[in-house]
Amino acid sequence: MDFFVQLFTDPVAFWNSHTLLIAQIGINSIVASSMFIVLYSGQLSLAAPGFMAIGAYTSVLMDLYWHTPLALNIATGVLLAGVMGVLVGLPVLRLRGVFLAIATIGFIEALRLGVILNLPITGEGLGLKTIDSDPLNGIYLVLVCLAVVLFLVWRLTKGRLGAAWAAIRQDELAALSQGIHVARYKMIAFVLSAILAGFAGALEAHLQTFVDPGDQQYGVTRAVQVLSFAVLGGSGNFVGPVVGALVVTSLPWIFVQALNYINIVTGLFLIAVIVFRPQGIVGRGGLAIIRPWWWPRRNVRASSPG
């Protein structure tokens, strides 16, 4: 419980001693937002770690070989992830539900095991080390990026796009009959999520100063972790996945005494939340969950698309 004691009694020391954790939470929140966009449009895509890998490797390789500025590296990584999003999205977006999930798992593992681990330029199984980056400088960058991403996602879901996605999620056929171009809006959601994942991957690579092609990083394990952010937090509202990322990422630090048994704790936690609160920790109401009783209630029916 030292974690919470320090958080509330001495926030400055907490900030200084948990910098890497906070930065990792920021990164994971961006990936969770990427997952949120696809789930919000009704598609169970697990492709995020694949696009993260593309963003990370592109950005770090440019840094290593061409010494281009960081912003350009990350931008190129994001762009490539977006292009890959279009290429992968074209064939797989015809699939629905768990079939889409399996196809995207096929994509990320074929990319990791088939391409990344076999190309000499990616360092194969050894991974890549970045030359110049300072994680302690990076944390502010990460948090600013997170704020921008969250604002964009919030505006998108409240606008025309968000309404179309919600309609497609609830009933694809009905959305089609309302004149919504279902294929186009699904593709937009998939590519946006690829772009966000590529961005998070590039940031993470520079923050950790190392690109590791392991399963925990760009494989099924990571995909499952990202899915758990969104499902645990609740995918009806953009706040949910961020809360999920916050909780799941800090679990090992909260239960630091039981570090050996952390996966048992995480597993029990996943089952407990999903069984007792299937809509997620936040649920559909978003920030309304922390609304004090005296705060005026908004007209939920008019504003919530979900």
Add this chain to the structure above:
Amino acid sequence: MDQQILNAIFIGSIYALFAVGYTLVFGVLDILNLAHSAVFMLGAAVTYSLVVNHGQAFWIACIVGIAVSAVMGLIIEYVCLRPLRRRKAPPIAALISTIGLALIIVAVIEQGQTGSLFSWLWVDGANSVAFPSGTFPNPTWHVGDLTLEAAKVAIIPISIVLMAVLGYVIRYTQVGRGLRAVAENPRAARLMGLDVDRMIALTLVISSALGGLAGILFGAALGDISPYIGRDNVEVRGLAVIVLGGMGSVPGAVVGGYLLGVIEVLALVALGSSARGGVAFAALFLMLVLRPQGLFGAQLRERI
């Protein structure tokens, strides 16, 4: 090359046995049971532990290992699936709860070291171990330039007989008729007086027992038992197998299992060992994109 094809059939049998249980649960429940690969590992780990740490005979250990796997199937149903059905949660919720259980099972084995909480179950931590030689008779024959190990050869008839029995049960018995009815339409099955919850529990027990047995055979024949054999060998390959054969189709899973074994061995011969992993996933991806119903999806009228 002949040796390689033989290996393809060995490993294909294990894939098929594993995937039959996987696909059975999907066929009946429309849910991917992601704890299945953890049950695969648990079956092997329990059997190994009984033989080496508790000094039991191999065949007793096998029976206990399969029984523990079957009980784990019941736990999956009662802890991860039934509460979600009661609350009408979306199918994606079952993905998360079964993953949670898989995490717990793997972590329990992984933490089993001398002096730890789970040392009665497993003492080798995250290490990979093998049955000591002499645990079971394992003569080796040489036919032409082929090497035949009894442990590997035995897998083929065991899995074929079991899958044939399962096929017979599903097709021709009262229980099988019930299973098919639940797979077709749970509501109608309930209206016809079937105990749907009991059928689902039975599905999980059959599926997990087969998964555990596949794990034991894998551990015995390949000499590799560790907390990660499920995750590394069959978790996603199992998905590839059931996609190749058509999701929810038991005969499809059998054919898919052998097919994946052959594809992997061909990739090994043609492209080298590093390409082996990627090929399964590329096949999975292509299959879903080109023919999402699987090889036989359209021809099989009934589910499971």
